[in-house]
Amino acid sequence: IALKKSIKNLDSYTHVRGESVYVDDINIRQGTFHAVVFDAPKAHGRIKHIDYSKAEALNGVERIFTYKDIPGKNEIGGIIPDEPLFAEHEVHFWGMPIALIVAESEFIARKARQLITIDIEELPVITTAKEAKAKGSFINAPRSFSLGDTEKAFKNCEYIFEGETFSNGQEHLYIETQGAYAEPQENGNIKVTSSTQGPTSVQKTIAQVLGVAMHKIEVDVTRLGGGFGGKEDQATPWAVMAALASFHLKQSVKIILNRHDDLRMTGKRHPYESTYKIGLSKDLKILAYQTEFLQNSGASADLSPAIAERTLFHATNSYYIPNVTTKVLSCKTNLPTNTAFRGFGGPQGMFVIESAIAKAAHEIGVSASQIQETNLLEENNTFSYGQIAKKVEAKNSWNSAKSIFNIEALEREIHSYNKTHINFKKGLALMPITFGISFTNTPMNHARALVHIYLDGSVGISTAAVEMGQGVNTKMMQIAADVFSIPIEKIKIETTNTTRVANTSPSAASSTADLNGKATLIACNALLERLKIVASEALETSKESIVLKDGFVYHNSEKPKLTWTDLINKAMLNRVALTENAHYATPDIHFDKSTEKGHPFAYHVYGTAIITTTVDCTRGTYEFDSVKIVHDYGKSMSEGIDLGQVEGALIQGIGWMTMEEIAYNDEGKLLSNALSTYKVPDIFSAPKRVEVIPLETDGHDLAILKSKAVGEPPLMYGIGAYFALQNAIKAFNPNYDLEFHAPMTPEKVLMSLYKNP
Template identity: 35%
Template sequence: MTQNKYQTVGTSVKHESAHLHVTGRAQYTDDIPEVQGTLHAAFGLSERAHARIVSMDLTAVRAAPGVVAVITLDDVPGEKYVGPVIADEPVFADGKVDYVGQPLFAVAATSHDLARRAARLAKVEYENLEPLLDIKSAADKQAYVLPPARISKGNVPETLAQGPHRHQGSFYCGGQEQFYLEGQVAYALPGENAEMQVFCSTQHPSEMQFIIAHALHQPAHTVKVQCRRMGGGFGGKESQSWPFAAVAALLAHHTGRPVKLRADRDDDFMMTGKRHDFRVEYDVAYDDDGLIKAIKFEQQLRCGYSADLSGAVADRQVFHTDNTYFLETFDILSLRVKTNTQSNTAFRGFGGPQGIMAIEYVIEDIARRLGKDPLDVRRRNFYGKTERNVTPYQMTVEDNVIHELVDQLEQTAEYRRRREDITRFNAQNQVLKKGLALVPVKFGISFTATHLNQAGALLHIYTDGSVLINHGGTEMGQGLNTKVAQVVAEELGIGIEHVRVSATDTSKVSNTSATAASSGTDLNGKAAQDAARKIKAVLVAYAADHYGCDTADVVFRSNQVHCGERVILPFAKFVQEAYNARVPLWSSGFYRTPKIHYDFKTLTGRPFYYFVYGAACAEVIIDTLTGENRLVRADVLYDAGRPINPAVDIGQIEGGFIQGMGWLTTEELWWNKDGRLMTHAPSTYKIPSISDCPEALNVAFFSNGNVENSVYQSKAVGEPPLPLALSVFFAIRDAVHAAGNQPGTLAPLDAPATAEQILRAVHAVAPRLKLPELATEHG
């Protein structure tokens, strides 16, 4: 890292809410003191995956103790179908149900417990329809929520036929539950003149505002949505907080009383969408060194019953199928498959990890078939600096540092030496086997929906020198507000203790984008910087005029205002003086990401402002008799540009890596034959715990300023760390190969690599071990 030239930016300032988190005083939506007369709501949910509703008797629900109101689709005064992109989701089921857990009605009662008990008294008669429950069956029947998309270049069939090496394969990768610590929750308070204020745990307050307004059949200016913080989001609260926000508001409108809707964890699991699971079929041709000559992909992405954000997720999967590799001749077909399951949605990485996994699986297979180290095959296919540097979607890679970054990690992680050590270990141990993998990542930063790449901010300086900044991003523990405060403090030359970031509020900054796509700091930090610079320019002009300075000599630093080498006044006194001189002490800021453009029809253009690069080296050990695995050591080298807050960024990298490891090793989603999600609680769904973290988790920054004009040359850290955990999955597969010890044999390992999956793969490559018969794999 280069020496920091700033006062606040580039330093490890503590998280602005850290003291509140650790003392339990941080106020989340459910902690807001309840107004007298507050009602509590619950949903009545479908018990069938696909069926017509023959009848729905809610008599017992209405008569239950404490019940004040029950509403169905007929009670929605405005738009009855909503959605973040396509309005294809009914607020409540409309004559039929499309998945187990779909809301049928909602009840408001005097307590949370009474509402939940009442909701279970409904008598619903169904006429079953045939459900589509797995990806392959739905893809075979061409059931799609959106039309397929394809990008291609060159004569793929001819180049595939020319080889000289060619093989086909397929694999499955499961989805992932967001498992935010704070569940979905909204609190709606009706006001005068049909006003509605909604406190909501959401990554997208503006979208909640508009969906509520549409459902109530009211203009947006009558609805105010506020979010101070979330206890995690991970994409699960980008679009799918709408049922909770909208139904709380509908019940408040219907009763004239405040209504809180807090989902039980099981209901949350059953109702809401996850990371898209997917199947990939591929056909690849390559030379003796592993250089890919042509590749053909069919990516089958499970979207669930409605479109939600699946189009953008699937596009981003396509855009990351190249990862760090130049593909000369290719055909990538993306199928957006419809199933009678929860409507899948955003999850950290937003399709990027799925695309990266697709190409990395192929790279590993090529290396195994050729008897080469996968790292050497990866290097052979890397993007070049000045040639072989155009992506499949026709964007030129201008900031490529993957060669230098991987070289550095190979040395610091001692990859070659450890590879030799592991080979010796495996030769000496029959039951325990070790594996090693080094996986690179190139991750595009920006919303692929170009219009979302904008942000606003509102800044106030008070006469005591304190500063209040409001912006359109939402804080979910990732440190966004801390970074924005650092940016404002840096621009105004004051200590961060003088800056406060207020709750995200649609009545202060309007028409905001979701806090997603790793763009929170990039967009909102720039908007806050713009607001600070505007107000600073006015103050500089005043100081120059009043004190006889050149504007270029007026400097704000260390809580003081300087004219050259002379201190004019402390910042607080200077602000009071400026106020007395009727200088405006507030300003708005705005930012729109430059350079980007994207054609939805052809999937070509420049969807990303820049790329983040990284690589991870993981070492694992597996037990071939039980299928257990453990991550022994992980080394991560990450290109964060010039970090605004190194401590926060390291936390994001570590957290993203471990969350990705959970996706690929333990977090298994399983639906039974009736379409019911059986892994719907902490007792049946295993996220990583502290004991799953390796004793050695080494994270370092790669020294590399952003070539683009990002905020202080920083780079995003929200999503790119997660796919680095693919190194864990491929290290496990490497250990499975060691168990078979058969050159050229491919272990059929699907993700997540649970103990069962590992045993199945070991049995496939080493049948002599006579492992017990295992259950049939996912469809």
């Protein structure tokens, strides 16, 4: 069966019927308790006293758990052990968990929460990365990448520009909020259903907090209602809390954060304050580039060090710059611990280089696209981290976008529109992207698959992949269907479960389909080889002449000799193993942190977007007229799913750059704490037209069936939205002094339109 590239995400059938199961939909056991978190009402301070007595006395409250009830370690940090599950004597952010209230119902637990009183001696609050830097408040040591000799190169530059940029955080807004359900099993074992991207880290952390062996904890995931990185690390605490309560009470415990609690207690994309210095030659070659990124990490490390690292990896986006010095500081503040978010620090880095280019273009008096085009990455260029760029598609995607979408005509159209309109102005920007695929932490790049063929010929597959709407389960089915040449209906993807596939990396880094798909492919191919031997014996022919096609076994003729089910029956009678367990680890990748050089990425994904906008210059409001993209899918194995990823990521990127505005006050309290004050793009603010043309390329051998990773890269097309708006503002207000402070909200657009007129 040739791959059905037009396949739909198979989850869509249960989604539209409301039959898809999320944590909150599980049939709960009789006697299940419900839990609500009591959290810090101040961003920084010493806990003087907490009075739980009234809450404990409330009818229906079973028990309140604090750090004192932890039998193992009060520690949930991943990369650095600096994060308690429950605050002990100090609180470090507004929303930091202090206790877990367990009651007969969520309603009662919430009521009890209101009865708790707390006395906190307040300490100084840091909310910005700059303040943290000034006070020497850091998560870890700074990191720095360098290539060439930046200092010397600046001496030879015709133009040098310096400036500052800011990009704000971003709320994940997964539709399914954080949650978990813990059920006690016999012998003190616990099964936890979690809405997590990383079942193994949930399992490991529960074991650590409870002080038990990992094999006592089973973590199961059916699917997530969105993750976007927000559940790579931060699904863990809620699962640990449910497990802790279940451990003590010997009862099932369920916790589902409501939207308010989720918004207040969980971290977001990291805000970055950055400075840049860019140097260009007379013919617009970028000769030197220097940056310092201040990452607002929040109260503890979480994934911040890895995210900071990816900022450095993507600091030059799609450009070759021979002399680069980049530095990143992970700044410890009193905000909720910021975390993974689609792009993982890459977008933050790319926004700075695009800002530097926009600034240079403005000052020199050329268009930014001239500078972008002049510096696009070419084959065998070196990235600042030492990897040699291979199979580069930067120019190919750029030139294709320009010609396919007729950029000259678009530019002429905009020019004449702006000439004839006074109160409305249009702007256009091009946004090339280059994104590295692999976990930057090399040891994480592995996965396993467990494939059973049942005796009726149906197939069950378990992997480490977590389905979170991205369609990875459909891709796994396609792989098995392709290898066995059987219809997709014969294949089932099991839940992601730590007892079937152990020691897994999270579903993240756009790599889930590649890693788990390769493992599935290896397992299926091993079974196929075995089955071909069975067939060749049954048909008394050579193994090489056996072909499986469309559910039948053939050899040397058009007539099928056996059905797939006959073949499986014969294999059973011959006592041949119909189960295979396969392991895949990405070859060829390595990175040496002592030199900050290596070959960390299996491959890169490329593409170019052209974004156009119309600004209402009386109101500051805007629309995106169109986004036209040429994207490098490699050889897409599921065109609809991949297109969905591009569209979703693009709009999420535009939201980050233009309308999603996270606000904390100086005391560290989240102001944008509801969906009435935090706006994500809806159908009305989505671009009026989105066109995505696949770039014709060979794909890459390290991509599953040459179908390149698609989850994160297209988010960064959204960065172009900022610069399209800026160009429209410039058309109205030539005296506008460029600022690089995202998001570019309508308020900010309005102010910019009338600044120094």
